């Protein structure tokens with residue numbers, strides 16, 4: 001047993017199997033700490049939900065006001081200050097097995113700081129698990145089991161700037177650092193802001209001086225704006241999310257695509273928009289013809305369709321390797337949607353198919369509320385149904401989803417409900433907090449209330465991956481930070497320095 005912290009007291013509500021208060025008579029007790037009590041049923045593990053200070057001398061506002069400073073001079077006030085901690089029993093260890101708490105310890109029972117070994121057991125910490133950081137108040141690294149964390153999907157939720165991408169980078173590092181015998185999965189990231197492309201950059205001097213790790217040999221960065229997808233594999237539904245089609249146009253375009261697909265099957269090879277244009281040429285109805293020409297030229301402008309997939313993303317999905325699809329340079333929102341839709345569908349189908357051409361994988365979606373929005377009409381959220389399918393069925397096939405968002409309120413409820421583990425950093429918006437409370441099972445009021453006061457890099461993890469809602473500090477990253485991470489001050493100084501340099505150059509020239 002560790003440090004003796006306090007003694008269980010009798011209150012109106014406890015001690016009970018669901019609530020226990022203790023007076024602190026030694027050391028410091030913080031909200032979020034794990035403590036334990038050894039009693040007749042075994043060793044009870046508890047989480048401190050709140051700490052309250054009381055002092056009898058200061059209970060009555062009238063006497064505090066009237067007596068004022070004399071109070072502390074004439075009475076032993078300091079001796080009467082108490083710290084009372086309210087703790088929630090999480091379970092009872094008996095013969096090495098964790099059971100539900102069904103019987104309370106007695107008032108007067110001693111409370112100790114929880115033993116690290118028992119905390120690890122309780123949280124299912126695994127020595128060779130994914131190391132996300134360190135528990136607050138305990139010398140325990142939060143190393144979590146890969147399957148428990150990812151198999152039933154993970155959501156990473158926080159206000160902008162609270163550390164989502166940093167934390168996700170740490171998770172990526174862990175996934176890329178796994179050894180073959182631990183089980184390696186393929187990792188694909190839809191990188192909306194180009195924050196993960198730095199994984200693909202080799203480090204100067206191999207990072208020896210900076211202590212950073214070089215992940216470039218394990219990373220393939222693909223510029224999303226250059227990706228071509230095979231027109232033959234795109235549905236009219238997907239096309240109608242990019243350009244508006246009347247039912248007539250939909251039918252006409254569908255007929256053309258079907259015809260070209262049939263010809264392809266009988267040996268004439270894959271086709272692209274030029275072939276579609278030739279087919280439109282043959283349409284008799286002038287009105288339909290001219291409107292379809294307009295549509296084809298709109299589609300050409302998006303510059304996304306080709307005869308085949310180029311590059312073929314799935315060729316890069318390998319165990320222990322990372323594929324970053326950089327969507328940062330794509331301006332068209334529709335193009336991003338179609339890329340995410342098409343590639344998610346393709347990844348899942350390749351995994352689900354008989355051949356299982358790709359290894360089990362985790363698909364990370366940044367700014368997930370844009371791709372899996374709640375309530376938006378389906379023609380404007382073409383990626384949603386494909387990502388939802390992975391959320392619903394992925395776990396059976398080794399296809400995991402990690403959704404990252406700063407607006408959980410705008411995130412599809414079905415998808416969020418299918419994320420069995422939630423990693424939450426600071427969230428301040430009350431609507432988002434309410435939404436989190438409703439969609440994250442096992443999250444109590446006390447934890448919800450703490451979310452808004454978390455600092456950058458502090459996180460709460462709840463769900464399948466851990467035995468109880470757990471606060472932790474995200475570990476330091478070992479990959480080089482994103483190039484996008486300059487502050488406003490830095491950008492401003494950089495701009496002026498460049499202008500000055502330019503002026504100098506001009507003056508020298510003159």
Ligand SMILES: Nc1ncnc2c1ncn2[C@@H]1O[C@H](COP(=O)(O)OP(=O)(O)O)[C@@H](O)[C@H]1O
Nearest residue numbers: 159160161162163164165166167456457474485
């Ligand atoms: N755990 C952490 N330790 C140190 N710095 C952090 C940590 N998490 C975030 N930061 C810093 O905070 C800033 C915002 O983090 P970021 O991950 O980009 O937030 P988000 O993706 O939620 O908008 C970055 O400058 C980042 O370096």
Ligand SMILES: [Mg+2]
Nearest residue numbers: 164165166195
């Ligand atoms: Mg981010």
